[in-house]
Amino acid sequence: MTAAFLRSLFRPYLGVLALVAVASLAFAFADALRAQLVKPLLDDVLAGADVEEQAGDALLAAAAGPQAKASAQAFVPPRTDPSAREALRRDPALGGVAEVGAVADPALRRLLERTGRGLLDAAERIERPPTVLWGVRLERATGRAQAWEALAEAVVLQREAIRRAQGENRTAREAAALLSLRARERGLDAGLRRVVELLAFIAGAALAIGLTMGAAGFSRNYLNRYLQARIFRDLQNRLAAHLISLPVGFFEGSRRRGDTLSRLTNDLAHVANLLLVLLTGATRVLHLVVLFAWAVQLSGLLCLGLGLLGLPLVLSVRRFGKRIRRGARRVQQEAGKAFESMQQMLAGMREVKAFQREAHEARRFEEVADAALAASLQVVRARSAAKVFQQTANDLAAPLLFLFGGYFVVTRQADMSAGDFGAFLGLVVLMYQPAKVVGDSYNQFMQALPSLRRVHELFSLRPAELERPGAQPIAGLREGFALEEVSFAYEEEDGEVLRQVSLRAPRGTLTALVGRTGSGKSTLVDLIARFHVPSGGRILVDGRDLLDVRLSDYLNLVALVPQEGFLFNDSVRENIRYGRLDASDEEVEAAARAACVHEEILALPQGYDTLAGERGNRLSGGQVQRIALARAFLKKPQILLLDEATSALDAHTERLVQRALDELARGATTFVVAHRLSTVERADQIVVLDAGRVVELGRHEELLARGGVYARLVERQLGTGGVATPPAPQTEKTPNGEHGGRNDAAEEVEA
Known part of the structure; x- marks a missing residue:
């Protein structure tokens, strides 16, 4: 039920959700590509860096005399033709650039050997397959030919250096060292041509990825907030429309107002947060899926290990989530009690002050607040424990990944290069933040889930069937009303308020309803106003069951003035x-x-x-x-319902209003709940109710002549002499808006 309710909230915004998914995927792919930039950086750029100590080579070159320097500078290597360069490319030894065994000087021999190894390494780097990343070749087609041209020049220089180093002339040996160092520089330049192109591409790709992530991240976050605001607004509108559609009995029944207010405020705020949590969690799950899929391409074995390490974390998040949900349910229950306590205290503030019960009410509220605090701390403990466990699991998993991944690189197992491992570690690092957000989102979802269910319970309340399918329109009242054995109960366990009430009210007549307090007078008016549906019997209007008359048309004919007027x-x-x-x-x-x-x-x-x-x-x-x-x-109106409508007026104003009411009621069918004789005496019929039943029915004179319940009510109010007491003064409101007491009991027809 809760899942279906959530789907109904998101269904109108499937298009926006698709845009959120696109933005999230764009962000995730850009994030994964950012990690992939490590691979060419490690494999093709940093791997060939010469880190050997070369201080001896520099000292040897610096010791060369002027003649040796002039001789070395005067040597210009001849330009090689393409065929010679192609032959050199096919020769693994590069014409013997590292074969310096005949050189007698140990220091010079080591210098030449290092240069030879450098040239062989440069040739190997030039001949590597073109670096392709994301289907894009990262070097120009002309770059390789230019590199071989530079390397061929370096080979010529190295050969000349080896030739001169084999002689016994000191000047020639010194010139050989200088020529070998020139060859080394040219070889390094040949190898770096490719590296420079890679670095330029990596820099450009990093800039493009950064811009893409910025745009995608903004779009994702904005659309998430946009969806949250729109769905929350829709939820508020739906809830307001639904509550208005509920029968009056829902607001007057046994449901606690504090609990309902808690659902409309506290729980609704939690639902708003839950919407954002769901959207955030879903986008981070997409992010994780993309990163993990990319990591699988680099090393399925390490991903399997990563999954095994993450399994306890997933199980712990689920376990802590259940504890958080149980605690959150209790928190919302206690919050409802706190709202109820506060609502009662504020509503009864006059009684609190009059009986000096401030300290008593404060203690009662403290007890409720303490219970809410205990429930909140239970949730806090569960969420804190979940975060600590997640952090600990991450701290333990990272060293294990470094250990196994480094082992695979060193031992050349799983076909993993240093670049692959670096990219894999980059992806794992990038997974941490979205994984953390997903875990937090799950915990927040569990915390807000009870609130979602409490709001959903309000939507599960069905409006009363105030009209039957196929109800007919009504343009005006032609005949009048007839009540046939009408019974009604607010709650089944409380018993019936009205019992088998039957009466007729022809069009244009005034019907007065009198009786003891609680006899069902106002309830009968509410049934005619269609606030409730009779639990037994039926109400007929112009001979048709009231439920078979279109509600909107009927209410267009009705005006109600309740006992206590309400102003907005x-x-x-x-x-x-x-x-x-x-x-x-x-x-x-x-x-x-x-x-x-x-x-x-x-x-x-x-x-x-x-x-x-x-x-x-x-x-x-x-x-x-x-x-x-x-x-x-x-x-x-054509149907006028007055529930003690003049109860708050003084005698003079009442007479003025009564004349206006007489004019208003001319031609209208009127039902009036009244305690004053001035109203009751003019009625076409008086309905006397007692314990929900009609005990007498007739005009004022007829009922007095019978000497029954009505006569006793009149006699009790007017006294045996039958003389009315002076009229009561107008009732004013107290500062808090409550009505003051009345002093017109002598004119009231009430036991």
């Missing part, structure tokens, strides 16, 4: 316009006038542009409720 942290104007987003400013102000709040809005600091604050905490309770009423006026 936006301007007053936009809060009213929320009832109909395309309403003009004039229509917004007309709705405010109808709700008797226009003048008070104008008196605010910025008038209609004043921010209402979070949940409307910058306004009084009466203002909040009347602005919520203005929304309903703006919508001009």
Whole structure:
């Protein structure tokens, strides 16, 4: 399930993922080519360097007299023709340039022998097969001919030196030393012609590789971050849309708010990091694969050893990853508890202050924080141990590779040259960083995996089926409502809130719902508003099951004013316009006038542009409720649902708003939850609920005449004399936005 969820996040960006793969492969190939530059450097450049001590040769040449120097300088070697150079190339001994046995002077003989060996070595280097790297020949076709021309001149000089050295004339022997040194210089120049071309190519290739790696590295890192940001934005949008699609019961049910907030903040942040970890880890795996494949071409045997050395490391990373995942799961659980504790403490701050329980709440939060700390330290220990093990394994593997690789080079086994071994070691060194990143990425993935699952659990919650397939449109209400044996339970284990409720509400009538607190009045309104689906029975609108009516069309006919008005942290104007987003400013102000709040809005600091604050905490309770009423006026509904909509108004304002509500409800089918007699008396029918059942149904006079539950409720509130107490004052909000208590119990029809 988690894998499928991840695939769904990446699927829209397959094209970008392909670009990431291309950039990663380009970077990896360039990195591997960089290591390969070591091979020609070791095999063709550094291998021929003359490192023997030549101080004696220099001293011998410096002791030559003026006549010897003049004689040596006067000798000009004749230019050899191509046929002579070809014959020389075919002669392994180069015409005997190293055959100096007849020379009597030991010092001069050693000088001539060293020159002869140098010329033979130069010939061997010139005759080596052309260096080909990545399918490219690293030398010019004319370079070899020019080298042989220089070497042929050196051979002539060496032969002349050997001839003169065999004589007994001291001047001739001194001139022989000088000529041999000239031959050595020309031979070295012939061998270096090829080396210079190789060095030029290596320098150019290194520059091109560096530029390629820079461009590919930037592209890879940018695209990784781009994908992370885009996918995280998509995830946020999907999660917001999904949460909005869930039924109201999800937000009012038993799920802890702190745990949900933890999933939406802490866990979602971990998922964002996980996306980058996955992308980074995947690109480094590609990098490793390319480097390892290149190393296999150099030495499959050493790669086998490298794999055997890396196997314990892979197993340890897997083992530590499981420990990290278990610890991370506990961390997220404890984080949810911490969010829950903090949310409760902040929500109940008035009670905390009133009962002086600051120290008590602080201790409770410390206990939760300590548990979260213990879980976090478990993850830290596992990650630290994994890093130490990885570093130790690398420190042990490096000397073993040097040992076996050096043995293969020295003993000429596995057909490995010094250049091959140098390139192999370069590849191994380059593997270290991506291998380290892959290990860290795996550990981070294991740490974030519980968060991914917790976010996925939110997506696994299915919206309630608020309409059936093939639901029909509705343009307006024609007949009215009928409830047939409607029952409902928020949670099965908590029992039913409504039990077999049946009633009829013809179009254009006012139905008042009264009863004790908890009798199911607001729940019944929520069912008509289609916040929930009845667990039993059905609700009919114009003779059709409400589930067979298209939800969007039905809600276009409905306006709801809840018991506690809710305002968004936006301007007053936009809060009213929320009832109909395309309403003009004039229509917004007309709705405010109808709700008797226009003048008070104008008196605010910025008038209609004043921010209402979070949940409307910058306004009084009466203002909040009347602005919520203005929304309903703006919508001009055919179905009006009022859940104690005037509960926060004083008697004078209530009378003004009530007249406006009467006008709004004219022609509309209205359901009102009300405790005040002024509202209940005007109802076309009164539904009395008790313990979720309809116990009485009728008009005000009829129910009083029966002397039943309704009559007792009225009598209890008004007293035996039947005289109402004075009206209650308007309720204002306290500074934290909560409603203050009401003093109008004498007008409430409630037990």
